Amino acid sequence: MLALRGVSKSFGAVAALRDVDLELVAGETHALVGENGAGKSTLVRILAGVHPPDTGTMLLDGEPVTFGGPADARAAGIAVIYQEPTLFPDLSVAENIFMGRQPLRAGRRIDTAAMRARACELFGRLGVHIDPDRPARGLSIADQQLVEIAKALSTNARLLVMDEPTAALSGVEVERLFAVARSLRDDGAAVLFISHRFDEVFDLCERITVMRDGRWVDTAPTSALTVDAVVRKMVGRDVATLFPKLDTTPGDVRLDVRGLTRHGFFRDVSFTVRGGEIVALAGLVGAGRSEVVRAVFGVDRTDAGEVFVEGRRLPPGDTPAAIAAGLALVPEDRRQQGLVMELSVERNATLPRRWALARAGLLFGGAERRSAATWTQRLQVKAARPTDPVGTLSGGNQQKVVLAKWLSTGPRVLIVDEPTRGIDVGTKAEVHRLLSELAADGVAVLMVSSELPEVLGMADRVLVMHEGRLVADIPRATADEESVMVAATGAAPGAARGAQP
Amino acid sequence: MTAPATTPAPAPERAAPASAVHRLFVVRELGIALALVLLVAVTFAVNTRFLSAQNIKDLLLGATILAILAVGQAIVIITRNVDLSVGSILGLAAFATGTLFVDNPGLPIPVALLAGIALGAVCGAINGGLIAAARVPALVVTLGTLYVFRGLDYTWATGQQINAADMPPGFLRLGTASILGVPVLALFAVVVVVGAGLFLRSYRSGRELYAIGSEPDAARLYGIPVGRRVFWAFVTSGALAGLAGVLHAARFGTIDANAGLGQELNVVAAVVVGGVAIFGGSGSVYGAALGAVLLTTIGSALPVLGINPFWQRAAVGVLILAAIGLDRSLAVRLARRLAGGTDRGR
Numbered sequence: 048m049l050a051l052r053g054v055s056k057s058f059g060a061v062a063a064l065r066d067v068d069l070e071l072v073a074g075e076t077h078a079l080v081g082e083n084g085a086g087k088s089t090l091v092r093i094l095a096g097v098h099p100p101d102t103g104t105m106l107l108d109g110e111p112v113t114f115g116g117p118a119d120a121r122a123a124g125i126a127v128i129y130q131e132p133t134l135f136p137d138l139s140v141a142e143n144i145f146m147g148r149q150p151l152r153a154g155r156r157i158d159t160a161a162m163r164a165r166a167c168e169l170f171g172r173l174g175v176h177i178d179p180d181r182p183a184r185g186l187s188i189a190d191q192q193l194v195e196i197a198k199a200l201s202t203n204a205r206l207l208v209m210d211e212p213t214a215a216l217s218g219v220e221v222e223r224l225f226a227v228a229r230s231l232r233d234d235g236a237a238v239l240f241i242s243h244r245f246d247e248v249f250d251l252c253e254r255i256t257v258m259r260d261g262r263w264v265d266t267a268p269t270s271a272l273t274v275d276a277v278v279r280k281m282v283g284r285d286v287a288t289l290f291p292k293l294d295t296t297p298g299d300v301r302l303d304v305r306g307l308t309r310h311g312f313f314r315d316v317s318f319t320v321r322g323g324e325i326v327a328l329a330g331l332v333g334a335g336r337s338e339v340v341r342a343v344f345g346v347d348r349t350d351a352g353e354v355f356v357e358g359r360r361l362p363p364g365d366t367p368a369a370i371a372a373g374l375a376l377v378p379e380d381r382r383q384q385g386l387v388m389e390l391s392v393e394r395n396a397t398l399p400r401r402w403a404l405a406r407a408g409l410l411f412g413g414a415e416r417r418s419a420a421t422w423t424q425r426l427q428v429k430a431a432r433p434t435d436p437v438g439t440l441s442g443g444n445q446q447k448v449v450l451a452k453w454l455s456t457g458p459r460v461l462i463v464d465e466p467t468r469g470i471d472v473g474t475k476a477e478v479h480r481l482l483s484e485l486a487a488d489g490v491a492v493l494m495v496s497s498e499l500p501e502v503l504g505m506a507d508r509v510l511v512m513h514e515g516r517l518v519a520d521i522p523r524a525t526a527d528e529e530s531v532m533v534a535a536t537g538a539a540p541g542a543a544r545g546a547q548p
Numbered sequence: 549m550t551a552p553a554t555t556p557a558p559a560p561e562r563a564a565p566a567s568a569v570h571r572l573f574v575v576r577e578l579g580i581a582l583a584l585v586l587l588v589a590v591t592f593a594v595n596t597r598f599l600s601a602q603n604i605k606d607l608l609l610g611a612t613i614l615a616i617l618a619v620g621q622a623i624v625i626i627t628r629n630v631d632l633s634v635g636s637i638l639g640l641a642a643f644a645t646g647t648l649f650v651d652n653p654g655l656p657i658p659v660a661l662l663a664g665i666a667l668g669a670v671c672g673a674i675n676g677g678l679i680a681a682a683r684v685p686a687l688v689v690t691l692g693t694l695y696v697f698r699g700l701d702y703t704w705a706t707g708q709q710i711n712a713a714d715m716p717p718g719f720l721r722l723g724t725a726s727i728l729g730v731p732v733l734a735l736f737a738v739v740v741v742v743g744a745g746l747f748l749r750s751y752r753s754g755r756e757l758y759a760i761g762s763e764p765d766a767a768r769l770y771g772i773p774v775g776r777r778v779f780w781a782f783v784t785s786g787a788l789a790g791l792a793g794v795l796h797a798a799r800f801g802t803i804d805a806n807a808g809l810g811q812e813l814n815v816v817a818a819v820v821v822g823g824v825a826i827f828g829g830s831g832s833v834y835g836a837a838l839g840a841v842l843l844t845t846i847g848s849a850l851p852v853l854g855i856n857p858f859w860q861r862a863a864v865g866v867l868i869l870a871a872i873g874l875d876r877s878l879a880v881r882l883a884r885r886l887a888g889g890t891d892r893g894r
Contacts, residue, residue, distance in 0.1 A: 095769075096771070097768075116771050116773075117768075117770060118771030118773075120771075121771060129769065133763070133765070133766035133769050134763070135758070135759045135762035135763050135766060135767070135829070137758060137762040137825070137830040138755070138758055138762055142755060142759075146756065147752060147756065147771070149752055155751065155752075156746075156750040157749075157750050157751065157752065157755065
């Protein structure tokens with residue numbers, strides 16, 4: 048239905064795509080996998096009409112096409128769900144779905160009632176309840192993603208492109224999304240699915256295309272491939288161990304949380320993390336995990352409870368005090384909370400240390416550069432120049448910069464929220480190795496993660512939250528998929544399949 | 549919605565935030581209207597003549613020009629831009645109208661109106677063109693054209709003044725006449741406000757202006773012609789400033805090159821007081837027009853209340869701060885409500 052032939056695209060001196068071929072067939076779900084920076088997102092943007100290709104042709108039903116902009120691509124029947132939600136926060140959910148395509152009544156006026164009804168119908172198809180009249184501002188990432196999906200569905204697309212749509216979704220929502228994608232495919236649409244979660248790729252897709260460093264590597268039917276084979280093609284080498292957690296002897300209690308409560312979000316949460324320990328905080332999306340770590344870090348206010356770091360009580364709601372006490376938080380949403388996208392890599396990497404690096408209150412470039420260089424090298428951040436804006440890096444490299452930023456403060460307790468969300472396998476293993484090394488150095492690590500293999504592979508203990516309560520504390524020895532999922536779903540074993548990553 | 553199917557669906561909880569959201573949307577305009585009613589009521593209690601037919605008429609006349617400018621400014625601010633050149637465009641259009649009548653004494657009034665609007669639209673097109681083509685922030689571009697347009701006005705006028713005697717009586721009557729007690733000028737403002745309000749609320753391109761102001765990057769990704777829409781927003785603002793210039797000429801009869809001098813900040817103040825978010829994406833022209841009426845009313849109420857008119861500017865300033873404060877607290881409350889609303893069965 049749609050084919051790319053020899054497509055290349057460069058941004059400045061960086062070649063994002065080199066001579067890529069891709070063939071999308073009606074009635075088939077096609078997976079596109081590759082490490083971060085492999086050029087997947089660029090490919091998506093070319094399909095979406097955001098960027099024109101530098102060379103090569105795009106064939107739609109055998110005819111060459113050029114898209115002048117996203118509107119052209121949409122008119123051609125291509126719907127795209129981007130990796131990062133792109134909603135209008137001030138507008139209502141329904142308007143976000145139908146912007147530019149609102150149903151009209153007499154006099155070309157927008158028919159608000161019809162728009163609302165159709166939004167409700169779409170959410171019904173997805174099996175979710177989102178009020179179409181509420182503004183998009185304040186929606187959780189998962190809900191934003193669902194609105195994006197509804198938006199894509201509303202266009203009755205012939206080609207649906209999904210760039211990591213499941214990164215923020217819980218298991219049940221992922222199942223529903225897949226059901227919708229399958230029904231679209233059965234109706235004759237082509238689906239292009241991009242994900243780092245191999246179980247999803249193998250579950251949903253008939254064919255897999257692998258990309259590496261902006262080049263096409265291989266396209267093969269799913270039945271002819273195994274996870275190991277795909278990973279080898281993606282990284283061009285064998286990934287020895289995905290989750291290399293070193294064994295450590297837990298030291299003293301570093302972080303002690305007692306009876307932490309925030310009305311409407313979580314209540315009576317108590318736990319401890321020892322030095323050298325990696326403790327995972329598992330649970331379904333919306334169980335209150337991110338809210339807990341934000342409260343521990345002093346970003347959000349709390350209604351009751353206390354937080355102790357190395358025996359000293361932290362003043363509630365005081366982030367600078369938390370940082371001074373040796374806490375560091377790598378947040379879930381790196382674009383909005385973790386990085387200043389316009390600032391350079393080195394500026395971002397040294398942001399929390401700007402006072403320590405300053406001489407007589409002034410920041411000189413040299414100190415910043417040296418500190419940034421140390422950490423970006425240690426984390427192997429791939430950036431053309433350390434002065435490039437962070438926004439130009441790929442997702443995995445951005446995450447490394449966030450990590451570099453906090454690791455440079457020498458934290459006693461490191462809290463990471465979804466540290467590998469939207470990151471490719473290679474970088475993922477590096478992040479895991481890094482966390483493991485930190486723990487071996489005696490840092491206490493608290494890790495919020497929705498990916499069960501990551502939780503099970505990395506954690507010395509697994510804390511499970513369900514609907515705002517801490518419901519289980521499972522040691523490494525007895526933690527397995529079933530025990531964690533049973534706790535996370537509120538002891539309903541039948542639903543355990545649900546939230547597997 | 550993100551609740552797993554195994555827990556009871558939290559659907560019933562969703563009804564509450566919906567209505568809460570609706571209330572909070574309405575409350576912006578309502579707040580200004582209440583402030584206005586309160587101000588008028590207090591002033592009336594002090595001096596009943598404040599609500600005499602003549603005074604009401606004067607109030608409406610005074611608010612008309614500011615309200616028309618505020619509508620244009622609101623459209624621009626909703627797209628996350630600002631138009632500082634409106635005062636200069638008003639001055640230029642007013643002087644052009646006067647000159648037109650001096651040169652062609654028999655000119656029909658509608659032609660003068662259209663000429664003023666067209667001149668304003670050209671000025672707006674210059675603003676919009678520079679912003680869209682050169683990708684320079686609107687604040688800088690319109691700060692430049694503020695001086696350029698005013699400079700043209702000064703050069704053209706070379707110190708002369710056009711007097712009422714130079715203009716046809718029919719035109720000047722436009723500035724004072726009323727239909728059923730409502731000044732004709734105010735009717736112009738009503739038409740502009742209702743027309744712009746309808747466009748912004750019920751038409752696709754109107755909603756796209758909000759989308760652009762709310763998240764310009766997403767708007768681009770979505771294929772909204774951002775440059776074109778912003779261009780037309782500035783043309784509209786310019787055209788309305790041109791219209792305001794003609795009405796200014798009709799109302800005051802005497803025009804020199806200083807007409808509308810410094811008006812741009814009053815206009816931005818009216819828009820902000822009227823609940824249009826300065827970073828775009830929300831607010832309405834109804835609010836902006838109410839803001840214009842409120843500012844004008846303060847101007848005439850303070851002397852009645854025996855407050856030194858020098859305090860007027862301070863009062864306007866306090867009002868702006870209050871409007872922004874209200875906006876903030878509403879946003880925080882709304883965020884909290886919505887966060888509570890997406891509670892997954894907690």
